[in-house]
Each structure stands twice: as C-alpha cells, then as structure tokens.
Amino acid sequence: MRLVIALLALIAAPLAAQNAMPAAPYAYTQLDDPALEAQATELMETLRCLKCQSQSINDSDAPMAGDMRHQVRARLLAGESPEQIRSWLITRYGDYVSYQPEMSATTWPLFAIPLVLVALVGLALLGRLRRRADAGDAGDMGDAA
C-alpha cells in the first residue's frame, strides 16, 4: 500500500507542478485588435484540444489548450497568417490537431464522396427531366426516384 502511495506521489508531483505553473500570457487574454482576435477565435475553434475529448482549444480549460491558445495568439500578433499557424501545429502534433481535414492521400474520400453524391443526384434529376421531355407531358418522377 505504501508503495502505491509513493508511486502515486511520483506521478502526481510533476502533474501538480504542471498545473501550478502560471498560464502562458495569451492563454486567457484576448488580443487588443478585435479583427486579429476574431481571426484567432476562428482558428482556435478549428483546432483540437489533444488532452480532451471532442473539444476545440477555444473551449477547453486544459493547460495544454491554454498553451496552444497562447501560441496561436502570439504568432498572429507576430504577423503569421492563420493557415501558417495551422500548418505549424500540424507538423508539430499531426493531422489530428486540425478539425479541418486537409486533402491528402488518406483523406481524399472525404472530399471525393460528396462530389460524387452531387454528381449522382444531378445526373438522376437530369435523367428524369430528360425522360419526362421524351415522354411528353406524362411525368416520370416515378416510384424509384
């Protein structure tokens, strides 16, 4: 039992230290320029808090999300564009960090399938209309539509 407590203390000590550290300056401070802050919010809403479950860093109280918010705001202030910051975060944490999937070898179906859907729907509707024109006034948007 004592061993368990000792082990727990070992794990807990650095955790406590992490939480005790003051949050980075821009973790909980908005930028003075409202336009820049709006950009920051928009970007932060699309970045995943890696320590949380289904939350963006804009919505999370986790220390790590705070650090990431600080990075976003500080870099915007330094003149980087939101997309530059996003790609910097992706190289650092992987695709998982961004809620906005990039077109890549692994994600292309996400973009291809909606396009295929649009095409299919368009073709089906077009086909019906054309057949209707052929059939004269008797409509043909029949049962299987």
Place this chain on the structure above:
Amino acid sequence: MIAELGLAALWLSAALAVLQMVSGALGLRDGPDGQNGPDGKARAQSYAIYARPAAVVQAFLAVLAFGLLLYAFAVTDLSIKLVETNSHSAKPFIYKLTGTWGNHEGSMLLWVAVLALSGGLLAGLERRLPEKTMSATLAVQGFVALGFYAFLILSSNPFERLPVAPLEGSGLNPLLQDIGLAIHPPTLYVGYVGLSIAFSLCMGALITRQVTPEFAKVLRPWVLGAWVFLTFGITAGSYWAYYELGWGGWWFWDPVENASLMPWLAATALLHSVSVLAARDALRTWTIMLGVLAFSMSMLGTFLVRSGVLTSVHAFAVDPERGSFILALLGLYIGGSLAIFAVRASSIAEGTRFTATSREGALVFNNVMLSAILAIVLLGTLYPLLTEAFDVRVSVGPPYFNPAGAIFAIPMFAVMAVGPLLRWKNDNPGRIQFELKALLAIVIAVIALVAILGDYSVLSLLGLGMAIALAVAAFLPLRGRVLRRVPLATWGMVMAHFGVAVSLFGMASESAFTTERLAAMAPGDATDTGGWTIQLEEVSPVAGPNWTAMEARIMASRGDEEPTLLTPQARNFWSPPQPTSESALITRWNGQLYAVIGDRAGVDARGRERWQIRVWWKPFVTFIWYGGVLIAMGGILSIAGRVRVDLKRRNAKKIAGQRRADLDALDEDKLPEPAE
C-alpha cells in the same frame, strides 16, 4: 430479491419475444393461394394468435424490469454492481433516479423497455392492417427485440450482484448530474426505438406485399411520434450541452451528436415520404427504403455511443466485447432487411406517377437532399474511426461539416419554401411566380442589408436571408384559405416549417453576431461586451451536497436597466473527483448573456487576486431551441389532426352503417320511397 426479480422479468420477456417471433412467422405460412390447404391454414392461424398477447405481456415485464432497477437506484442498493459503480448515497434524489440510465447497462435496459413497450402498444392498439401483415410485423419486431434482450442479458446484465456490498458507491459523472439527463436520453431513446416500429411495419408490408396508402396511414403516426421525440431529444441535448459544458457552443459535430442527428434526418425524409404514399400512392419502395434506413441509423447511433468506439463524454462504457456484439446485431438486422428489400422490391408495383414540378417532385427532391446530408454526416463521423483502424488519426469537424452540409441544405431550404405551394401530381411553376419572386427578393434584401452592416461569413449571411424568407414562406400555404377550415395537419406543417426558419435564424445569428469578452478581473473591476456592462462583485467559496465551488457574483446590466446578478461557479465534485464549470445565463427576448468563471489569474498591480471571467453575448441564440420546440409541436399537431380525421371517419362510417340498416328496415316495411 429486487435484482433477481428484475433479471427473471428480463428472461421471461426474452422468452416471450421468441414466442412472438415464432407465432408471428407461423401466421405467414399459408400463401394467398392457400397451398397448405384449409387445415394447415387454420393451424397456422391458431399459432398466430399468440403474437399479440406475447408482445403486450412482454411490454409489462420489460417495463417492470426497468422499474425494479429504478427502485434499486432510488434506495441506493449497493449490493448491485451497477448501483455501486454509478451512484452514491449523498447524491440528490432526482439524480439517483436519473442515474439509472446514466450508464451503459441501465440505458440499454431503458432502450429495451421502450422497445418492448412500443411493440406492446402496436400489438394492442393497431387493428387496421391486414392480419397477415400484422403477423409479419410482430414477427420482425420480436426478432429485433430478441437480439437486444440477448445483448442485455449476456453482455450487459444490469442486475449483477456484488459478492460483498460496499459501504458507499463511487458516484455519477458530475456532468451527468443535471436535469438534462432526466430529459435528454429518455426522449431520444423513445425516438430511436419508435423507429423500430416503423422498421417492423415496413418489413411486414414488404414481406406481405402490402405497401399501400392504408399501410402508410398506419405507419404515419408511429413515424411522426418517433420523430417528435427525436426532435425534442436533440433540442434538449443541444441546450444541455450548451449550458452544462460551459463553453457556449450548442453543436460541435461531435460523433455522439451526429449519432442522434442521423436518425432524425432519415426520419424527416421518411415522414415526408410516408405522407406522399398516404395521399398519392406514390414513392412505395422509397418509403420502405427510408424505413429501413431510419432504424439502421438508430442502431448505428446506439452502436457508436454504447460500444465505446468513440471516447467522449457520452461513451460511459468502454468494452470491445459489447461493441462487437452490437456490431453483429447491426449487421444482422441491416443486412437482413436489405436482403429482403432486394428480393421483394421488384415485386412492388410502381406507384402513381408525377412530374418534377409538383408537390411530390419537391418532396422527392428534398428527400434526396436530406439523404445526401445524412451521407455527409455519416461519412464525416465514420471516416476518422476508419482511418484510426489503420493508425492514421484525422479530425473531421465544423470546417468540414458546415460547408459540405450546406451544399445540400441550401437547395433544400429553397425547395422547402416553395414545395408546399405546388399542387399534387403536376403544376405550372408560372402559377406561383409572384411568390417565388417575393421570396427571392427577401433573401437578397436581407443578405444585402446584413452585408452592409459588417463583415460576416457567407454561410451566416445565406442562413439569415433564407431564414427570413422561410419564415414568410411557411405561412404562404394558408393564404386565401378560410383559417377555421384549415386541417390541423396543415397547421402542423406550417408550424414545423416556421420552426425550421426560427432555428436557422438562431444558428446564423449566433454564428454571425456573437461577441466574447475574456478578462482577468479582480472584485470591483468592470468590463463590457455586446452592449452589456459586467461588474465582478466578489468571488467566494460555496458548497453543495457533493461538491465545493468558487462562485463569482457578477452584476450585468444593459442600458438603463437594473443590473442582474449572475453566479457562475467553478465546481469541484468529490465523488468521483472532477471539476466542472457551471455557467450562468441571462435570457432576453433577443439573446442570452452567458458567463463562466475560470481559474485564478494571479494578482494585479495592486496585489488583488484576479479571476478568469469569460462572458458571451449571443444574439437570438435561444431561437435555435425555440425553433426545435416549434418543429416538434408541429409534429404533435399533425398527429392530433390525423387522429381526429380517423376518428371522424370511423364515426361517419358507423352512422352511415346505422342509416343503411334503418333504410333496410324501412325497405322491409315496404314503405313507399320518399318523393324528391
């Protein structure tokens, strides 16, 4: 005793589900040409009479089992494992009760109880269908129920005992200790499971080739009912997440949220398709297909949430064995129904034809759009799970769902505005060109006006413009009609469509006009956002029955009005230990002020302790949920209207029958015919 009684009730229900399934199936044995001969037919029908009572008694037993678990939670019977792991004697009583379904086993028992209850209602009340179709329906319903009884009893027994009862339970996730848990899961489950009836009815009609307008009239109230509950459940869930999670968001395209949205989308399409089938005898196979799809989405939702395949707040259970069990059930039911569909669909004659520019045409178009939105949501939800299996982790979130969904939602809203103005079968669009032009003018005017006011995203602008136009369009079907004579069901449609407009307006407005203020404040400091002045008076510790908290007293005022007190809390629950953020809200007709308190933020220059205060002003955000409630109420009106018409028709038939009998009697008296 309680636990053993509950388990026995469950086993008995399962046995009755077998009886229901077998006797229902036996009722099908004689073909329409009576191949089995009169004897075989009579024997088969004598078996079939057990299906209805089996369903009714099963409903009582399953509800009894759930009631017993509810009782065990109410008295905190810690010898039951489920109560020990999910409850605590110091918890407020209402949360002891709601905790019954705030966990995997309990919520599956609720699921099954609702399934049995709706099966019992169907068996007890429905007399309009041909007996054979009813037998097939009950057989399918029994088969579905059996799978879920097996799941519950074999892999998620809610009544499992502990060898030694502990002195105290481990408590309930504090996020779930909220009135939202009392409302959100039960309503959603009634909706999910109500769709099982639609599924069974569709299968029954498909098997016995009875896809007729009469069948659609029987199906419609079940679909409408399930859809009303789903609408309420999703609306309540969204509002719950909004105020409970403390970050001011009302929808995040989280997989669990999507799991509830997908059956709703399918049910919405089904609802409209059923109406076409009932009124016009068209869209037969399409209706059956949607019936299968809607319940498939319910089961998929249950799988996603219950299997632990998503690790999120909602996934209380993480156990791969259960996941594969539900997945097997999913494969069995969806695969089986699709197989029957494939075999039978071609034997269903094509329904009545119509042109593209008719009310049916508009409904079909929007059904296709709803299905496409469903496909997008399904894709975006399952894709990350799929890639995760290959060790590639991607996130799909709002930046994907919003534009991809809008591609289909925008044409859908446009057609929704004009569809109800079109006539059935075939119409000339020129007839309504004034309305079309007026609506288009509204959209353009609103977009232009808002675009001048500020820099807003394209989607919010489109949303605002379409919302206003939709709100007007919703009432156009009433134009030129005597309002007193408009059927209730039409009022229902008007109200639901108006609700969509209201909800859309709230969504677009929230995303376009929300302002946020994040400030480190010491008591006495003031800040402002969205026309509100916010003053922090003090921060002090408070305690509840199973938590302690830091509570901020904030005075908020707008213009000359009296300041209103807001008390957001940063709570720490001690069993299980978990911090939560309790938001504080001020609701006005034109929006909500939303405040939360965060961590300590160090000391200021004068040595005063500061706190993170986060405040949002969200214009018209409440319209999102008002709209949801209106949509659901529209559904209720529609059900009421249909039931009233049915009752009237039944009465009229009775009266007509009596009159005929009277006439016959008169005839027999050989009275002369009345002169004209």
